[in-house]
Amino acid sequence: MSIKKEEIWTFKHRPRRVEEIVGNDEAKKEFLDWLGIWMKGKPPIKKAVLIYGPPGVGKTLLVEVAASQFDLELHEVNAGDIYSLEFIKKAALESSKELSLVNKMKIIVVDELDSIEGPKANYVLNILMELINESKFPVVFIANDGWKPILYPIRNACLMIEMKRLSNKLIVGYLANICKKEGLKYEEEALKVIAERSEGDMRSAILDLQFCSIFGKIGVKEVNIVSAKDRQTDVFSAIRNVIYAQSFFSAKSVIDEFPYDQDTLLLWIEENVFRFYTNPRDLALAYDRLSKADIYRARANKERYWRFILYFSDLITAGVALSKSQRPTYAKMQFPQTLRVLSRQRQSREMRNYVLEKISKSNHLSLRKALDEIFWFLLVMLKNEEFKKRFAKRYELDEDFMNYLTNLASNIDVKIQSRSK
Amino acid sequence: MSEELLWIEKYRPKTLDEIVNQEDIIRSLKRLIEEKNMPHLLFTGPPGVGKTATALAFVRELYGEEWRNNVLELNASDERGIDTIREKIRERFAKTLPLGDIPFKIVILDESDAMTSEAQTALRRIMEIYARNIRFILTCNYSNRIIEPIQSRTVVLRFLPLEKEHVIKRLNYIANNEKVKIDEQALETIFDLSNGDLRRAINLLQSASLFGEVTSEVVYKVAGAVKPREVKAIFDSLIKGNFESARDAVLKMLFNDGISGTEIIYYLYREVYRLNVPDECKLNLIEVLGEYEYRILEGSSEEIQLNSMLAKMQLILKNYSK
Numbered sequence: 001m002s003i004k005k006e007e008i009w010t011f012k013h014r015p016r017r018v019e020e021i022v023g024n025d026e027a028k029k030e031f032l033d034w035l036g037i038w039m040k041g042k043p044p045i046k047k048a049v050l051i052y053g054p055p056g057v058g059k060t061l062l063v064e065v066a067a068s069q070f071d072l073e074l075h076e077v078n079a080g081d082i083y084s085l086e087f088i089k090k091a092a093l094e095s096s097k098e099l100s101l102v103n104k105m106k107i108i109v110v111d112e113l114d115s116i117e118g119p120k121a122n123y124v125l126n127i128l129m130e131l132i133n134e135s136k137f138p139v140v141f142i143a144n145d146g147w148k149p150i151l152y153p154i155r156n157a158c159l160m161i162e163m164k165r166l167s168n169k170l171i172v173g174y175l176a177n178i179c180k181k182e183g184l185k186y187e188e189e190a191l192k193v194i195a196e197r198s199e200g201d202m203r204s205a206i207l208d209l210q211f212c213s214i215f216g217k218i219g220v221k222e223v224n225i226v227s228a229k230d231r232q233t234d235v236f237s238a239i240r241n242v243i244y245a246q247s248f249f250s251a252k253s254v255i256d257e258f259p260y261d262q263d264t265l266l267l268w269i270e271e272n273v274f275r276f277y278t279n280p281r282d283l284a285l286a287y288d289r290l291s292k293a294d295i296y297r298a299r300a301n302k303e304r305y306w307r308f309i310l311y312f313s314d315l316i317t318a319g320v321a322l323s324k325s326q327r328p329t330y331a332k333m334q335f336p337q338t339l340r341v342l343s344r345q346r347q348s349r350e351m352r353n354y355v356l357e358k359i360s361k362s363n364h365l366s367l368r369k370a371l372d373e374i375f376w377f378l379l380v381m382l383k384n385e386e387f388k389k390r391f392a393k394r395y396e397l398d399e400d401f402m403n404y405l406t407n408l409a410s411n412i413d414v415k416i417q418s419r420s421k
Numbered sequence: 422m423s424e425e426l427l428w429i430e431k432y433r434p435k436t437l438d439e440i441v442n443q444e445d446i447i448r449s450l451k452r453l454i455e456e457k458n459m460p461h462l463l464f465t466g467p468p469g470v471g472k473t474a475t476a477l478a479f480v481r482e483l484y485g486e487e488w489r490n491n492v493l494e495l496n497a498s499d500e501r502g503i504d505t506i507r508e509k510i511r512e513r514f515a516k517t518l519p520l521g522d523i524p525f526k527i528v529i530l531d532e533s534d535a536m537t538s539e540a541q542t543a544l545r546r547i548m549e550i551y552a553r554n555i556r557f558i559l560t561c562n563y564s565n566r567i568i569e570p571i572q573s574r575t576v577v578l579r580f581l582p583l584e585k586e587h588v589i590k591r592l593n594y595i596a597n598n599e600k601v602k603i604d605e606q607a608l609e610t611i612f613d614l615s616n617g618d619l620r621r622a623i624n625l626l627q628s629a630s631l632f633g634e635v636t637s638e639v640v641y642k643v644a645g646a647v648k649p650r651e652v653k654a655i656f657d658s659l660i661k662g663n664f665e666s667a668r669d670a671v672l673k674m675l676f677n678d679g680i681s682g683t684e685i686i687y688y689l690y691r692e693v694y695r696l697n698v699p700d701e702c703k704l705n706l707i708e709v710l711g712e713y714e715y716r717i718l719e720g721s722s723e724e725i726q727l728n729s730m731l732a733k734m735q736l737i738l739k740n741y742s743k
Contacts, residue, residue, distance in 0.1 A: 274665060281736055287732035291713075291720065291729035294716075294722050297721050338676075366531065366535070369532070373468070373620060412650060
């Protein structure tokens with residue numbers, strides 16, 4: 001079955017105005033505010049934005065819809081395409097007066113920023129930095145992982161706008177709307193299944209919905225036929241099989257069923273085991289085995305003795321499954337947080353150590369002692385605005401570092417009753 | 422010169438005469454300066470009594486203006502291992518002759534008790550190789566963690582803990598100089614909470630002063646706050662049986678705040694003391710903390726180990742809540 005572009009529902013039922021895009025209200029507002037400053041004729045402090053978030057939540061859509069709504073000339077290019085990058089840079093530098101035919105404001109969009117890697121990465125980054133610095137028009141970058149370490153210089157120069165996964169409720173509502181427009185009968189439950197499986201990805205949900213529509217109606221039965229090949233469902237069912245397994249071998253067989261490597265399997269199990277095993281004894285036992293599995297993995301790597309991985313595999317599957325003394329609680333499966341935050345973690349630790357190094361030098365202390373003995377006091381002191389200013393100046397820390405520290409400081413409670421002045 | 426923003430830096434003693442309560446040590450160091458000779462020295466004593474400050478004041482007075490060229494300051498817990506220490510001494514320091522009329526240079530090696538005994542054995546060899554023209558000043562909190570062969574090659578100078586009057590006098594001096602309003606009771610509180618550690622006392626004073634007039638209450642609040650907010654919440658959640666929120670808090674500290682796994686365990690450890698649970702329960706929790714600190718060093722994933730530890734502590738807390 002071949003479908004024309006116009007017939008694909010993501011296109012056909014595409015929002016016309018920014019207000020019609022569902023979810024991410026805060027991100028939309030931030031973006032429109034930023035764009036608004038440009039349209040008043042002078043560039044904002046941050047000339048570029050970096051919109052980031054998981055696939056199918058409407059990042060590119062937001063920019064395209066805004067461009068057409070406010071009548072901007074859209075120049076869009078993929079970050080992996082060097083030739084086009086050079087070309088778009090030229091377009092960005094032409095002032096609007098030189099545009100003889102159309103006297104429109106332009107908007108420059110560089111999509112798939114994640115694809116920057118490999119030997120040409122620095123070259124591309126340089127072009128992009130020049131683009132930001134010299135562009136006479138708004139520049140928008142789009143990425144899935146905005147916190148990729150390599151994007152550091154770009155991040156610095158951009159207003160960061162995060163778009164999050166959409167809630168199932170929002171997705172179900174939107175799907176129901178499409179069904180009504182298409183005159184398609186649906187079961188509410190079936191839409192929920194689609195939404196849940198999409199993990200907050202509206203685009204994949206709409207595509208699933210359209211695919212299911214070939215059966216004439218959207219019921220739970222139809223939805224399940226279509227989903228059987230979905231890779232994500234493999235992950236979910238593999239984890240479910242470990243959690244519910246009653247025997248050593250049924251749990252162990254998941255190792256082959258799981259589509260990614262065993263390290264990833266461990267992350268998935270860890271993220272979900274406590275949701276299903278709510279008896280504290282069972283949970284402690286299951287976790288103890290995960291802990292030991294992790295130790296075997298470390299030993300295997302350290303000694304380069306790979307047979308230890310066997311114990312690792314047994315412990316994370318059968319070891320977990322056989323820890324339960326009662327039926328698992330019904331719970332919702334979650335995507336491992338760790339996979340999302342790893343790069344952010346690295347960055348935050350780097351930033352902290354950078355600050356600590358400066359402090360430890362001037363105070364003749366080790367990093368360790370600076371952390372233990374000074375850092376938390378420092379965060380308390382940073383609650384004072386005057387101190388904060390002087391601190392930034394004294395240790396030459398830019399806005400990024402100060403935001404990072406301010407954020408940490410806001411985690412510290414000093415409840416002092418305001419006294420009479 | 423750039424502003425000395427932190428008071429521990431601004432009020433660090435610059436001369437030997439400014440060092441408090443270590444009269445015997447200071448007197449003997451002044452003798453060494455007159456003789457322009459010295460043995461290897463080992464400064465030992467509790468934190469914040471002035472060991473590093475004394476070492477720095479000593480080399481300044483010994484060498485005068487030239488001190489920076491003649492002194493290598495290293496910190497054992499920052500260097501990657503004894504090899505980098507040896508490298509730094511050999512490449513950057515031992516190759517050139519001392520400037521001025523003192524015939525040797527000095528390596529100040531702080532926190533030397535952070536070194537393993539293997540590393541200390543290697544250090545001992547380094548001390549011997551360069552014995553002719555390099556002297557060492559080692560500092561440590563616990564001299565029993567320094568191997569005997571090194572102790573036997575050094576003169577051990579034991580720094581005394583600071584007395585209450587010294588700490589309060591110094592705090593008063595700083596408060597006056599900085600125009601901070603502080604009452605007698607608040608000074609006593611700072612002393613009580615800092616166990617004779619002047620560095621901690623000054624940090625407390627500066628933190629508290631940023632909230633206005635310093636009272637005993639403010640000092641307590643600041644001292645209590647100097648830890649991530651999550652620490653208390655973690656135990657509260659575990660006691661309530663809410664594993665997920667305890668786990669979220671730990672992951673937040675780990676990923677967002679960039680606190681390492683062993684640091685988190687240390688915060689939890691300190692909090693255990695304050696928990697309102699039977700003593701035996703505290704002991705069991707502490708045993709678990711120790712076990713998992715060890716597992717973190719053994720394993721490869723801090724979050725797996727920490728979360729596993731939470732599950733264990735939840736079980737213990739539940740058993741005692743009946």
